[in-house]
Amino acid sequence: MKPKLLIAENHPAMRAKVASLLQRDFEVIASVAEGLAAVEATSQFLPDLVILDVSMPVLDGPDVARRLKAQGCGAKIVFISVSKDANQIAACLAAGGDAYVTKMRMGSDLIPAITEVLAGRGFVSPDV
Amino acid sequence: MMQRTKRRKTDAVLGESEVRFRLVADTAPVMIWMSGTDRVCSYFNRPWLEFTGRALQEELGNGWSKGVHPNDLNSCLDTYTRAFDRREAFEREYRLRRHDGGYRWIFDHGVPRFNSDGSFAGYIGTAVDLTERKLAEENQERFRSVFEYSAVGMALVSNDGRWIQVNRALCEILGYSEQELLTTNFQSLTHPDDLDADLSCAQKVFTGLIRFYHLEKRYIHKQGHVVWVTLTASAVPDATGRVSYGVAQVQDITARKNVEAALRRDQEELQSLAGRLITVQEEERKRIARDLHDDLSQRLALLCVDLDILRQNLVGSTEAARELERMRRETDELVGDMRRLSHNEHHPQWDLGLQHGVASFCHDFSRKHGIAAKLVHEGDLKQIPETVCFALFRVLQEAMSNVAKHSGADRVTITLGVQGHQALLRVTDEGRGFEIGSERGLGLISMRERLRLVGGTMRVNSSPLQGTDVEAVVPIPIPLSSNILGIGRTGRNTSHET
Numbered sequence: 001m002k003p004k005l006l007i008a009e010n011h012p013a014m015r016a017k018v019a020s021l022l023q024r025d026f027e028v029i030a031s032v033a034e035g036l037a038a039v040e041a042t043s044q045f046l047p048d049l050v051i052l053d054v055s056m057p058v059l060d061g062p063d064v065a066r067r068l069k070a071q072g073c074g075a076k077i078v079f080i081s082v083s084k085d086a087n088q089i090a091a092c093l094a095a096g097g098d099a100y101v102t103k104m105r106m107g108s109d110l111i112p113a114i115t116e117v118l119a120g121r122g123f124v125s126p127d128v
Numbered sequence: 129m130m131q132r133t134k135r136r137k138t139d140a141v142l143g144e145s146e147v148r149f150r151l152v153a154d155t156a157p158v159m160i161w162m163s164g165t166d167r168v169c170s171y172f173n174r175p176w177l178e179f180t181g182r183a184l185q186e187e188l189g190n191g192w193s194k195g196v197h198p199n200d201l202n203s204c205l206d207t208y209t210r211a212f213d214r215r216e217a218f219e220r221e222y223r224l225r226r227h228d229g230g231y232r233w234i235f236d237h238g239v240p241r242f243n244s245d246g247s248f249a250g251y252i253g254t255a256v257d258l259t260e261r262k263l264a265e266e267n268q269e270r271f272r273s274v275f276e277y278s279a280v281g282m283a284l285v286s287n288d289g290r291w292i293q294v295n296r297a298l299c300e301i302l303g304y305s306e307q308e309l310l311t312t313n314f315q316s317l318t319h320p321d322d323l324d325a326d327l328s329c330a331q332k333v334f335t336g337l338i339r340f341y342h343l344e345k346r347y348i349h350k351q352g353h354v355v356w357v358t359l360t361a362s363a364v365p366d367a368t369g370r371v372s373y374g375v376a377q378v379q380d381i382t383a384r385k386n387v388e389a390a391l392r393r394d395q396e397e398l399q400s401l402a403g404r405l406i407t408v409q410e411e412e413r414k415r416i417a418r419d420l421h422d423d424l425s426q427r428l429a430l431l432c433v434d435l436d437i438l439r440q441n442l443v444g445s446t447e448a449a450r451e452l453e454r455m456r457r458e459t460d461e462l463v464g465d466m467r468r469l470s471h472n473e474h475h476p477q478w479d480l481g482l483q484h485g486v487a488s489f490c491h492d493f494s495r496k497h498g499i500a501a502k503l504v505h506e507g508d509l510k511q512i513p514e515t516v517c518f519a520l521f522r523v524l525q526e527a528m529s530n531v532a533k534h535s536g537a538d539r540v541t542i543t544l545g546v547q548g549h550q551a552l553l554r555v556t557d558e559g560r561g562f563e564i565g566s567e568r569g570l571g572l573i574s575m576r577e578r579l580r581l582v583g584g585t586m587r588v589n590s591s592p593l594q595g596t597d598v599e600a601v602v603p604i605p606i607p608l609s610s611n612i613l614g615i616g617r618t619g620r621n622t623s624h625e626t
Contacts, residue, residue, distance in 0.1 A: 010422070011422065011423065011426040013426070013427065013430055014426045014429070014430060017430050017433060021433070055421065055422075082421075082425045082426065082428075082429050082463050082467060083467060084464070085488060086491075087484060087487055087488045087491060088484070088488070091484055102429075103426070103429035103430075103432070103433070103463075104428075104429045104432035104433070104459070104460045104463055105432070105436070106429075106433045107432070107433040107434075107435075107436030107437050107440070108436055108440075127460070
């Protein structure tokens with residue numbers, strides 16, 4: 001059985017790209033465009049892992065992660081962002097993220113990151 | 129014989145009456161002179177002689193005229209001669225030299241005198257020194273013309289507010305004629321909003337609490353428009369110290385008030401324009417940053433992903449693979465450049481809060497300028513509203529840019545905090561400082577303007593070689609928790625009372 005994923009990303013083309021990269025190896029059970037919807041969909045569909053864009057309207061990625069952790073949600077969290085800023089990465093991991101992948105390297109890093117995280121380890125893109 | 133006896137008797141009677149006359153005349157409070165039918169003076173009483181300080185012999189005949197002021201002599205003698213010829217009474221005023229050498233104004237009233245048989249005997253005159261009265265009259269006249277022709281409006285006002293006397297300038301200021309003003313009072317011409325203040329001051333003057341007051345107030349002109357004036361009102365106490373009258377001095381300042389109002393309007397308009405400009409600028413920057421970040425950098429990142437996939441699927445040509453790798457790197461760098469650009473315009477890390485944004489900014493600043501930036505946090509920064517965060521961040525950028533450009537310092541301390549109901553940002557360096565007042569072009573004006581828009585203020589401390597300390601303070605809304613505390617305190621107080 002394929003691991004179940006949820007994608008939260010506000011840029012439509014990016015959202016579609018993430019889904020297309022992952023649909024072969026994983027079951028993408030939902031994709032949403034903003035943070036509040038991400039929290040609700042996670043509670044509803046109980047994915048194994050959530051892909052979270054860092055910058056989203058209403059609730060941003062770290063906000064979503066904090067809420068999920070506060071609700072006792074066990075889903076793993078992989079952040080995606082165009083930023084390589086060390087402070088931002090630190091903030092994301094502190095908010096409960098298990099991995100941080102730069103969007104430019106998703107082609108090579110996203111599946112390894114998910115695999116690592118599902119195996120209980122962490123991952124950060126090597127270009128940061 | 130009978131004739132001679134009668135004559136002697138008459139002489140005796142005359143002599144007796146003359147002696148009595150002179151006795152009376154010498155003790156009279158006025159100066160008295162007499163002349164005979166030959167016009168020349170034949171008698172001066174003691175007060176006259178004491179006044180002039182001369183002997184009777186010197187004054188007799190025309191001798192007295194030596195004491196008359198040369199300028200008055202002709203008219204003095206003319207008046208006498210003309211009256212004498214007609215046997216008429218006359219009055220004349222002239223200056224007469226007193227025993228101390230000073231001239232005094234004399235009022236001289238002469239009447240023809242007649243013998244008991246009705247024949248003309250000459251003149252008798254009484255003279256009084258009216259110098260004091262004359263001076264008083266002159267003063268009064270001078271005062272009257274000062275009052276009348278003063279460019280300042282003046283009025284004598286009774287303690288019930290009626291105008292007792294008004295001058296021309298006041299009539300012009302208020303638009304009423306003198307007659308019209310004298311039938312009304314100051315209360316009825318005062319702007320309703322200014323009446324209470326004026327009345328309460330006036331009452332203090334009339335009850336003797338204060339001697340005068342100074343007030344900017346409005347009258348209503350006869351034609352209905354408002355006249356702005358400065359009023360100085362002072363007490364006029366009578367001999368017993370009671371104040372029944374006041375003097376009002378009124379100066380029309382409508383023109384000045386209009387200019388002031390226009391200036392204020394211009395200034396407010398300028399400030400609101402400046403404020404709007406900054407708001408529009410911020411909005412525009414935000415929009416550009418959002419566009420850059422939200423769309424363009426995402427699409428470039430997508431391009432990277434696609435190039436990666438393309439290269440993975442590429443079979444054969446290593447040169448094409450190398451070319452693809454170069455394009456991918458180029459695109460990756462483009463994302464970074466775009467981020468830096470949008471980073472300058474607007475801080476994407478905003479989304480992670482002020483603390484993070486400032487930390488990230490300081491980190492970049494240190495790397496770029498080689499100046500160690502130490503960041504100190506105080507209090508709960510989440511209480512700071514976004515608009516205030518934004519203003520503080522712009523102030524930080526400006527201040528840090530000054531540190532980099534002007535201070536020559538190798539370290540700078542940034543303190544960011546919440547103290548009570550204030551957000552506080554302080555940027556302190558130990559650089560070369562500057563003379564306060566010489567700081568044009570350091571962006572202080574735009575910093576102040578940004579802070580003003582969120583109700584904040586800025587203080588700058590600097591002097592040459594002493595470093596610079598910039599402190600921005602912005603009031604922030606009271607957080608919910610302290611409201612609850614406030615209610616709790618009230619409750620405790622109530623229970624103490626019961």
